[in-house]
Amino acid sequence: MFGSIDPESKDSLENLPENVSYKGSFDGFDSLPTDEYDIYLYTSLFDGVPNTLLDAARLHLPIVASDVGGISEFVINQKTGFLIENISNPDSYSEVIKKIARNTQSLEEPMIAARKKLAKDFSPSRYKKNIDEMLELLKY
Numbered sequence: 001m002f003g004s005i006d007p008e009s010k011d012s013l014e015n016l017p018e019n020v021s022y023k024g025s026f027d028g029f030d031s032l033p034t035d036e037y038d039i040y041l042y043t044s045l046f047d048g049v050p051n052t053l054l055d056a057a058r059l060h061l062p063i064v065a066s067d068v069g070g071i072s073e074f075v076i077n078q079k080t081g082f083l084i085e086n087i088s089n090p091d092s093y094s095e096v097i098k099k100i101a102r103n104t105q106s107l108e109e110p111m112i113a114a115r116k117k118l119a120k121d122f123s124p125s126r127y128k129k130n131i132d133e134m135l136e137l138l139k140y
Helices: 007-015 051-058 090-102 104-121 124-137
Strands: 040-042 063-066 082-084
Touching: 040 051, 051 063, 051 104, 063 090, 082 090, 090 104
Parallel strands: 040 063, 063 082
Antiparallel strands: none
């Protein structure tokens, strides 16, 4: 588990299950040893469309993420990744991860679809086009 921890949650690090270890914060997605992991688990309570999800797709990691904010703009449940609706229940994440572990062949299609969506809807050229269209609408 990588990421920053707020002061209120620091005590919970002492009670992690044996199979979970906290590795600390990180300096950008490319600094993570992503080749050592099978999935990217994103458990945010609120967010837009985080760049880390786009980075995970770029590196061909299957995504399991909380269904909050704008995350579903990129992670479409069982199409480009796996969304967790009941984000306050850790068992919801666990159930999806166990289901994936039982059928790892089911990951290839969502990973390919996520990379296609990344290239189509989240590319630099698409971003520029969206900004240009917005400026045109604003008559800027």
